[in-house]
Amino acid sequence: MAITIDKEQAQFLVRLADTEMILGQRLCEMCSNGPFLEEDIALSNIALDLIGRAEQLYILISEIEGKGLSADDYAYRRNEREYFSIKLVEQPNTDFAWVIARQYLHDVYVKEIFTQLLSSKIDKVAGLSEKVLKEITYSHVHARDWMFRLGIGTPESNRRLQAAVDHLFKYAGELFAFDSIDKKFLSDITKLEQGWKSAVALTLAEANVKQPEIHKIYMRDYREGFHSEYLGHILSEMQFLPRAYPDAKW
């Protein structure tokens, strides 16, 4: 019995870790491609937070699984179907509005999750959650601020933000298709869903962006290891070096 619980605990944390890892990698692509210097630095800083967070989660998962794997093993030695990141964070950096909308929708979601994990039975998960909540505030405020600036900036910036939100909302449905593992480790799934929906609705309304409907999932769920077309490309770039030179270390 104890083994099953550990396995499920690890699986729950892997979803969170992979989501942070992949979004971190996506944001790294923005390094030197930001719209201006300060924003470039901001996005790179947020990428560092995400990757650092993923690393801490992988270390925890390794302790739970007890297979002696390193954070590198988790990040670099798994294929698409072994990754459990949400499809939202795999979406490309089509333009700056996409980067911001993706970040905002993610930050609200993950903030809710870590808030619930503060009461985790595992001390280290609760401790890490406290740390993450402190750090994510900067990213969340930054993304929300840009949502307003783009949404009520010019007709063109509004049009772009609307297009980004329309696309990204296709992947919002699966965020709330909770399975038995989610239900076991999150203290209140209804609160998570309602919290996300009301915060996002408020921001979109203020940013003068129409909220698209959230459809039921029409793609297979990330919880089973199914992804959009982008994940394979992300991994091929991210994992190239450690796969080509297996002894390379961070």
Next chain:
Amino acid sequence: MVIQKEFGHLWELLSQIPDPEIPVINLVELGVIRKIEEKPDQDKVVITITPTYTGCPAKKLFNDLILEKLYENGYKNVELVSQLHPVWTTDWLTEETKAKLLKEGISPPTAENKIIQCPHCKSTDTRMISAFGSTPCQALYSCNKCLEPFNYFKCH
């Protein structure tokens, strides 16, 4: 900040290591060294470190610098323990450390990031340029009075 009086010689050694990104203060002043234990029976030193930010790129370097410093001083068997909780906070910087930062041109953290002083002309009429700066723990500011840009050590 010294949070423990025991093993003063080891605290002294570690306070000789400058922060690689903000060299005006050392690792002890930064508050990342939480505990030092010397175990003479095992001929071993155990050091507990709390990182500033989970994604801080200097994290790994901290470890290397500590090991190097202790090795040079004859401590060959050193164990580093990473401890996230209680989480690192800028409350652990002493007033003395904050004064040092200000003197070197980095505005020190203030409660809720409210009153932020220009390290150049000491005016508090300042504005944020970006919440993200040259290191994860700093933000970019500019002074409305003397117009100089400066780094602000974020309250965390």
